[in-house]
Amino acid sequence: MPLALKNLNQNLEPNRSSLITLTDICKSYQLGQTKVHALRNINLTIEAGEFTCIVGASGSGKTTLLNIIGCIDRADSGTYSIDSVDVHSLDEDQKSSLRNTKIGFIFQTFNLVPVLSVYENIELPLLINPGISRQERDALIMSSLEDVGLQDKRNNRPDQLSGGQRQRVAIARALAGNPALVLADEPTANLDSLNSHKIIDTMLELNQKRRITFIFSTHDDKLMSRTTRKVVIKDGVVAL
Amino acid sequence: MNRMTFRLALRNLGRNLNRNLATGFAVSFGFIAIIVSASYNSRIEYLVRQASIYGSRLGHITITPPGGFKNSLVDPASYSIDRDQQIKIEAAISSVKNLDFYAPYLVGTGLVGNGCASYPYVLNAYPSDYLHRVRNTEGYRKFEADSKVWVKGQELSEVPPQLNGVAIADGLSRILKKNKMHLETFTTSNKPASLDCTPGNTEDSLSADSNLQLAGLDWQGEFTAGDAEIVSIYKGYTIDKNDSEIIAPLDLAQKLYNTDRINGYTVYLKDVDPLRLTNIVKELKEKLSSAGVSVDVFSWDDESINHIYRQVTDMMGGWFLVIGLVVFGIVALSISNSATITVMERSQEIGMLRSMGYSQSRIRELFLTENLLLTVVAMLCGAVLAAIVIRIHNQFFIPVNLPATTTPVNFKMQPAAVDLIVAALFAVFMSIFATTVAVWSFSRQNIVSLLYKVRS
Numbered sequence: 001m002p003l004a005l006k007n008l009n010q011n012l013e014p015n016r017s018s019l020i021t022l023t024d025i026c027k028s029y030q031l032g033q034t035k036v037h038a039l040r041n042i043n044l045t046i047e048a049g050e051f052t053c054i055v056g057a058s059g060s061g062k063t064t065l066l067n068i069i070g071c072i073d074r075a076d077s078g079t080y081s082i083d084s085v086d087v088h089s090l091d092e093d094q095k096s097s098l099r100n101t102k103i104g105f106i107f108q109t110f111n112l113v114p115v116l117s118v119y120e121n122i123e124l125p126l127l128i129n130p131g132i133s134r135q136e137r138d139a140l141i142m143s144s145l146e147d148v149g150l151q152d153k154r155n156n157r158p159d160q161l162s163g164g165q166r167q168r169v170a171i172a173r174a175l176a177g178n179p180a181l182v183l184a185d186e187p188t189a190n191l192d193s194l195n196s197h198k199i200i201d202t203m204l205e206l207n208q209k210r211r212i213t214f215i216f217s218t219h220d221d222k223l224m225s226r227t228t229r230k231v232v233i234k235d236g237v238v239a240l
Numbered sequence: 241m242n243r244m245t246f247r248l249a250l251r252n253l254g255r256n257l258n259r260n261l262a263t264g265f266a267v268s269f270g271f272i273a274i275i276v277s278a279s280y281n282s283r284i285e286y287l288v289r290q291a292s293i294y295g296s297r298l299g300h301i302t303i304t305p306p307g308g309f310k311n312s313l314v315d316p317a318s319y320s321i322d323r324d325q326q327i328k329i330e331a332a333i334s335s336v337k338n339l340d341f342y343a344p345y346l347v348g349t350g351l352v353g354n355g356c357a358s359y360p361y362v363l364n365a366y367p368s369d370y371l372h373r374v375r376n377t378e379g380y381r382k383f384e385a386d387s388k389v390w391v392k393g394q395e396l397s398e399v400p401p402q403l404n405g406v407a408i409a410d411g412l413s414r415i416l417k418k419n420k421m422h423l424e425t426f427t428t429s430n431k432p433a434s435l436d437c438t439p440g441n442t443e444d445s446l447s448a449d450s451n452l453q454l455a456g457l458d459w460q461g462e463f464t465a466g467d468a469e470i471v472s473i474y475k476g477y478t479i480d481k482n483d484s485e486i487i488a489p490l491d492l493a494q495k496l497y498n499t500d501r502i503n504g505y506t507v508y509l510k511d512v513d514p515l516r517l518t519n520i521v522k523e524l525k526e527k528l529s530s531a532g533v534s535v536d537v538f539s540w541d542d543e544s545i546n547h548i549y550r551q552v553t554d555m556m557g558g559w560f561l562v563i564g565l566v567v568f569g570i571v572a573l574s575i576s577n578s579a580t581i582t583v584m585e586r587s588q589e590i591g592m593l594r595s596m597g598y599s600q601s602r603i604r605e606l607f608l609t610e611n612l613l614l615t616v617v618a619m620l621c622g623a624v625l626a627a628i629v630i631r632i633h634n635q636f637f638i639p640v641n642l643p644a645t646t647t648p649v650n651f652k653m654q655p656a657a658v659d660l661i662v663a664a665l666f667a668v669f670m671s672i673f674a675t676t677v678a679v680w681s682f683s684r685q686n687i688v689s690l691l692y693k694v695r696s
Contacts, residue, residue, distance in 0.1 A: 072595050072687040093599055100597020107691070111592040115251035120244070125596040127244045173596075 018083075019180060019213050020046040020069060025078035027064050027236075038064040040236040042078070046215060046229075048180065051207045053224050054217040056233035062217040063185055065233060069215060070103055070183045071095045082181070100129055104174030106184035106216070110166045112158040112173075118145070119154040122173045129177060144172035147209070148202055164195030171202060175212065184216035188223060200226055245602075249609040256585075259578055264618040266574035267667065270567045271622030272629065274663040277567075279630060279653035281560045287642065287649050288552050289514060289541070290383040295477035297364075297374060298540045299342075299506030300517060301524065303329060306536055309545050312503040313347050313362065317459035320501035325533050332527040333507055336520060340377065340510040343370040344502040346493045350456020350464075352486065354416040354446050356437035358455070361412065362484045365493030366506075369397040371407065377508060388639070388647040393421040393472035396489050404492055405471035406452070411482035411646070413473050417446040422471045425450045454486075458498035466496050475647055482646045514540065548644070564663070568670055576674035579611055583682045590682060591690030603683040608675050615671035619664055630655060 025042040028035050038061045046052055054062045067073035068080060071087055080087045082102065090098060099105075104125075112121050122144055126137045145151045148168040158166055167187060174182050184203070188196035200223050207214050224230055232239040253260050292298050304312065308319035321329065326344065333342045346365040351358040372395045374380055383389070391407075399405035405422065413419055425448065436445040455465040468488065476482030494500060512520070517539040525537045543550045583590070590603055598606075630653045639648030682690070 067688050070595065072591075072691070096594070096597045096599045098597075099595060105592075105595045107592065109588075111588060111691075113248070113589060113592075115255055116248065120247075123244065124593070128597055128602065 019048040053227035061236040104179040104182040108186040144176040263578040267618035268622035270571040275626035278659035279655040282656040283654040294380040301507040304504035338509045340508040342507040353453040368489040387649045391474040407472035407487040409476035409485040572670040579678035600683040611675040
């Protein structure tokens with residue numbers, strides 16, 4: 001394991017003060033001849049264990065911010081650190097390792113592998129973590145399934161589940177490796193109201209139970225009211 | 241590759257079943273085409289090899305005086321081996337590992353007469369038991385089973401020397417109108433009292449007996465002639481031999497040409513790969529050289545004595561290479577095309593896996609496993625189908641005349657293990673190459689672009 005990640009692992013403990021520190025983050029895209037400034041000088045700190053919601057209109061930069069926090073996109077300028085480790089100093093393999101061990105992703109479109117069972121989908125990120133034995137892997141998967149209430153669906157394929165169930169599988173997959181941080185990009189956008197609330201309930205419960213930091217984006221007012229912290233993005237700038 | 245990669249690859253194959261089936265069929269049929277081409281190629285090589293060693297009686301190794309192989313028929317006396325050298329050569333041959341048997345030979349030319357007319361002949365003389373020994377080799381029996389070569393009558397070793405029995409090629413026997421052998425004419429009671437050479441009356445008259453008259457120059461340049469009795473008629477394998485060859489016992493030929501010399505040796509080996517005789521030939525050359533004998537030693541496939549074998553195998557090898565490259569090109573394009581479409585369709589999945597921490601190399605490994613699995617399964621199916629095709633094909637005797645030969649050979653398919661291994665390795669390499677090319681750019685693409693299907 002790279003030295004930077006080793007230090008990161010040693011230092012990432014729940015309830016430690018700032019988990020995420022973004023300083024003067026800028027990101028722009030070239031759309032044809034036009035340069036679109038998605039993020040402008042974002043400064044943001046998120047504490048370990050927070051349940052944070054990023055809100056904003058479509059195109060405001062929510063997803064870009066989540067992508068940068070999740071180390072799947074790179075800022076044009078500024079610094080970003082997870083628990084004092086500068087993400088920009090990591091190479092691709094180190095970032096892959098960081099994502100695998102410390103970050104869980106929940107996508108709007110679930111992104112489950114259709115040919116794998118629920119159990120196997122949750123197993124996917126754990127398979128490439130050399131520090132987890134087969135027995136530990138099984139225990140982690142079963143624990144995650146229990147947390148999202150899908151123990152009895154472990155052998156089902158994604159196409160045999162409802163939208164809400166699929167998203168719960170995605171949550172279980174994101175949680176299975178006991179990450180320090182879970183990022184969810186509009187996790188309820190494809191769900192009805194009832195299922196949206198159930199998903200948020202589940203995430204809240206896990207945040208409290210496991211003390212995992214959750215950051216998710218939404219533009220659903222009802223969901224925003226249930227978070228402990230709300231970050232508003234407008235035209236690429238933190239407005240609140 | 242871990243268990244999940246394999247499982248994921250296996251299940252993904254069923255995900256785009258039609259496309260994977262199409263790719264699988266392309267690989268299978270490509271592999272069948274390669275196996276069938278290689279099998280025909282091997283077959284032709286095998287037939288020409290057997291025809292050279294056994295049909296043309298080159299043996300595995302031929303020993304001649306320097307330059308003798310090409311010139312002894314024109315000037316046999318000048319390219320001959322005397323008794324002293326024969327003793328030394330035979331001692332050296334006897335020490336060859338894997339020796340089956342060897343035979344001295346003598347060549348000669350002259351005119352053969354039927355009583356009415358004379359025709360040129362080429363005489364090949366061997367010890368009287370030589371043909372019997374050649375025909376009893378496993379190689380000859382296989383060659384005989386695969387071809388329409390035949391021999392009728394008695395072995396030269398079966399008849400008393402004073403009969404002057406010879407074997408005559410079928411074509412020459414027809415030219416001479418001598419289609420009966422000693423045993424047949426010996427029992428004929430209606431033998432005409434005198435020969436009638438009147439045109440139109442010769443057929444019955446000539447075929448009534450099996451007597452021939454051989455005439456020529458002996459090795460001292462004097463006229464020589466003698467009677468011979470046809471005891472055997474055989475189908476000569478090549479056109480030129482079939483129309484001119486007489487095989488005689490060595491004693492008879494030496495008496496006819498008034499010499500105790502010979503023109504060379506043919507050596508037959510057992511339990512050796514005929515394509516790997518280099519070391520045996522080299523050792524024999526060294527032994528002969530150290531014994532003070534200056535001779536040429538050739539393996540049967542040496543271009544200087546068997547250019548037909550080289551030309552045929554080179555030509556077939558060239559064709560096989562062209563066919564192989566075309567087939568593999570098609571297979572590679574099919575795999576590449578399938579992999580490209582699959583990767584494009586699954587770009588979001590690649591993005592998801594990357595976001596989970598899968599590295600670029602792991603993603604490539606995943607797709608490589610899928611396509612390798614597809615290639616291997618398709619190759620196995622192709623191999624099984626090819627085996628069935630070959631089995632059915634080989635049930636029939638398919639007569640094919642190779643160039644300059646008189647007798648058709650059975651054109652079976654004869655797969656060679658080495659060709660199959662090379663083809664399989666090449667297919668696997670093509671699969672890896674085509675998939676890597678297709679997947680490379682996608683695996684390196686920005687994760688966000690993959691997740692949201694936007695080309696960066």
